[in-house]
Amino acid sequence: MKGRDRLATRAVFVARLWGNGVWAAAIIVIALAVGMAGYMGFGPMGPAQGFANAAMILSGMGPLNPLLTDGGKIFAALYAIASGVLLIGLAGLIMLPIFHRFL
Numbered sequence: 150m151k152g153r154d155r156l157a158t159r160a161v162f163v164a165r166l167w168g169n170g171v172w173a174a175a176i177i178v179i180a181l182a183v184g185m186a187g188y189m190g191f192g193p194m195g196p197a198q199g200f201a202n203a204a205m206i207l208s209g210m211g212p213l214n215p216l217l218t219d220g221g222k223i224f225a226a227l228y229a230i231a232s233g234v235l236l237i238g239l240a241g242l243i244m245l246p247i248f249h250r251f252l
Contacts, residue, residue: 157250165246173239180207180235184228191221207232 157165184203188194194202194214202212206229216225 162246162250165249166243169242169245173243176235176239177207180232184232187224187228188216191218191224192216203228207236209233209236 181200181203184207185196185199188199188202189196192199192214198214202214205211205213206225209232212225212229216222
């Protein structure tokens with residue numbers, strides 16, 4: 150086998166998993182902060198209620214409290230679409246080192 154064809158060591162594999170997990174966690178924190186800000190800005194929600202709604206949308210479950218203004222509804226719809234795409238993308242990012250190892 151050539152040098153490029155060898156399987157990465159366990160330490161390299163774990164480092165890749167850890168690095169991708171850190172990136173995914175950072176992206177989740179940023180998306181959660183954006184969602185909290187949106188829910189707090191468009192609806193009469195405090196930080197805890199904004200966090201709960203943003204976390205539920207981000208995890209794919211759905212909002213706890215609906216927003217009543219038109220701007221709030223548009224924000225919630227766009228945030229839900231972005232969260233769905235983000236959920237699939239982050240699952241791929243986390244699983245990428247495992248798929249790479251299989252290949």
